[in-house]
Amino acid sequence: MLIRVENQVRASDLVGCRYRLVQRHTHPEVPRTEAAQARADRYDAARSAVWENFPRKSDSRRIPFRRIDLGPIPAEDPWLRSLETLEALATGATHITGAVFANEKWLVGVDMLVREGASASNGSYTPVMVSTHRVARKHDKAKTLGVPTHRLGLSEPLELGYKPRHHVLDGYHLAMAARALDDLGLNSGRGVLIGQDRNLAFYTDTATYQPALDAALDAVELENLPTQPRRVKECASCRFWPLCKPELEAMDEISLFLPGDRARPYRERGIETVQGLIDASLGTPSQLAAAWRDGTVLLAHGDITVPRADVEIDVDMEAYMDQGAYLWGAWMDGTYYDFVTWEMLGSKAEARNFAEFWTWLMEQRDNAHAAGKTFAAYCYSAHGENHWMRMSAQRFHAHTPGVPSVEEVDAFINSGEWVDMFAHVKANFVGPFGLSLKTVAPQAGFHWEQGDFDGEESVNARRVAIGTDAAALTAREMLLTYNADDVQATLAVREWMSDNAPNTPRLSA
Numbered sequence: 001m002l003i004r005v006e007n008q009v010r011a012s013d014l015v016g017c018r019y020r021l022v023q024r025h026t027h028p029e030v031p032r033t034e035a036a037q038a039r040a041d042r043y044d045a046a047r048s049a050v051w052e053n054f055p056r057k058s059d060s061r062r063i064p065f066r067r068i069d070l071g072p073i074p075a076e077d078p079w080l081r082s083l084e085t086l087e088a089l090a091t092g093a094t095h096i097t098g099a100v101f102a103n104e105k106w107l108v109g110v111d112m113l114v115r116e117g118a119s120a121s122n123g124s125y126t127p128v129m130v131s132t133h134r135v136a137r138k139h140d141k142a143k144t145l146g147v148p149t150h151r152l153g154l155s156e157p158l159e160l161g162y163k164p165r166h167h168v169l170d171g172y173h174l175a176m177a178a179r180a181l182d183d184l185g186l187n188s189g190r191g192v193l194i195g196q197d198r199n200l201a202f203y204t205d206t207a208t209y210q211p212a213l214d215a216a217l218d219a220v221e222l223e224n225l226p227t228q229p230r231r232v233k234e235c236a237s238c239r240f241w242p243l244c245k246p247e248l249e250a251m252d253e254i255s256l257f258l259p260g261d262r263a264r265p266y267r268e269r270g271i272e273t274v275q276g277l278i279d280a281s282l283g284t285p286s287q288l289a290a291a292w293r294d295g296t297v298l299l300a301h302g303d304i305t306v307p308r309a310d311v312e313i314d315v316d317m318e319a320y321m322d323q324g325a326y327l328w329g330a331w332m333d334g335t336y337y338d339f340v341t342w343e344m345l346g347s348k349a350e351a352r353n354f355a356e357f358w359t360w361l362m363e364q365r366d367n368a369h370a371a372g373k374t375f376a377a378y379c380y381s382a383h384g385e386n387h388w389m390r391m392s393a394q395r396f397h398a399h400t401p402g403v404p405s406v407e408e409v410d411a412f413i414n415s416g417e418w419v420d421m422f423a424h425v426k427a428n429f430v431g432p433f434g435l436s437l438k439t440v441a442p443q444a445g446f447h448w449e450q451g452d453f454d455g456e457e458s459v460n461a462r463r464v465a466i467g468t469d470a471a472a473l474t475a476r477e478m479l480l481t482y483n484a485d486d487v488q489a490t491l492a493v494r495e496w497m498s499d500n501a502p503n504t505p506r507l508s509a
């Protein structure tokens with residue numbers, strides 16, 4: 001028997017913590033967290049933007065077109081919508097938006113169904129899903145079938161130079177829709193995903209997802225659900241954390257210290273509690289468990305080393321999902337420099353903004369060299385910055401003066417003058433709470449003016465900041481303060497490390 005939560009299992013129930021289903025069943029009254037609500041709002045916004053792009057009419061009499069809009073998703077009454085979906089399919093409509101399929105076990109909303117085949121009597125349907133993920137990435141060699149979103153069902157897909165990126169949740173969505181269509185004898189075997197690039201729709205083979213869907217549905221059968229929580233990454237934003245935390249603490253569950261799979265090697269040795277790991281005297285893991293227990297944030301390996309230079313700049317970039325980088329912030333000699341655009345990303349404004357930042361950064365470097373000084377630009381975990389420097393070069397170099405080529409960016413990234421502080425922190429410390437900037441900088445005495453303004457909130461704030469009203473101006477101010485704090489936090493960590501991280505306990509040999 002499947003556990004029934006708000007009637008049926010959804011695709012989102014098939015990923016992540018399965019104890020969530022148990023908690024939702026037992027405590028349906030617990031409301032969504034603000035973060036989850038914000039995520040849902042973001043998804044709805046992405047979906048509406050794509051729906052605007054769906055075809056509205058045919059440009060040729062030879063291409064039949066009959067679109068039926070059943071309403072937004074999620075549907076207020078999914079059962080009613082599922083009946084309306086069957087009726088719409090029976091009419092042979094070419095495009096059906098807001099479809100829902102439901103059976104006694106599960107339920108799936110489908111952004112659009114596109115009829116394949118010229119005639120209503122022998123047509124099959126392809127489910128189209130909007131995803132908040134990046135569903136394909138440009139690629140020199142790979143080919144994927146795709147079509148502009150506004151031509152879905154009007155043009156045959158073409159081979160595009162993209163490589164698909166698989167996301168489990170998207171796969172489950174499409175597999176459920178395809179399975180429902182299969183039951184009706186209407187499955188085309190294809191599915192379509194529209195990701196962060198809303199203008200392109202990519203085709204995929206839905207049969208490949210079916211075995212994974214079988215396994216996932218099996219895992220949410222009542223007899224297969226866990227009977228107690230285990231801490232995982234998603235606990236941090238889960239509405240049931242206030243209920244699970246005391247349960248975990250009462251058990252002294254090892255996942256409190258080592259969430260997810262990280263505890264597996266110790267469970268295999270029969271260690272299921274934090275105290276068990278401390279008592280096992282396994283060297284660093286046991287010392288870290290003891291540090292976790294008494295709230296010690298960092299343990300140093302020994303004497304600290306960190307690269308320094310005569311001229312130092314701290315850099316931090318803010319991007320909006322897959323669309324572009326809107327803020328390059330830098331801290332030099334006690335001054336914050338912001339290179340920012342609130343205009344559309346992927347535009348000339350973004351190109352000019354990056355050109356200004358790059359030109360300024362290179363000027364500081366050249367001036368340092370000319371004065372016979374050493375130079376270093378620092379960043380904490382440079383993955384995002386490296387990605388957007390390269391992407392900016394790739395997109396804008398050809399037509400925007402001041403934007404470097406990819407080769408110039410790579411030369412800078414690979415030079416010793418671009419320093420990823422996270423790598424140096426990792427080389428010098430271990431910590432039971434991780435080594436994120438938010439965890440490490442307070443040890444160096446730094447505290448964020450913005451409090452708990454995390455990455456997800458910054459994405460939400462950016463959505464507001466592109467407006468022109470008072471709320472937009474407040475959001476801009478918040479984003480700039482957040483960024484200015486991050487660059488100063490990086491500086492604080494570096495200086496504290498230069499002082500040999502005073503008062504930080506050392507790992508015993």
Ligand code: SF4
Pocket residue numbers: 017018019020021023229230231232234235238239240241244245
């Ligand atoms: S708090 Fe964690 S363990 Fe509990 S239901 Fe949520 S994700 Fe699962």
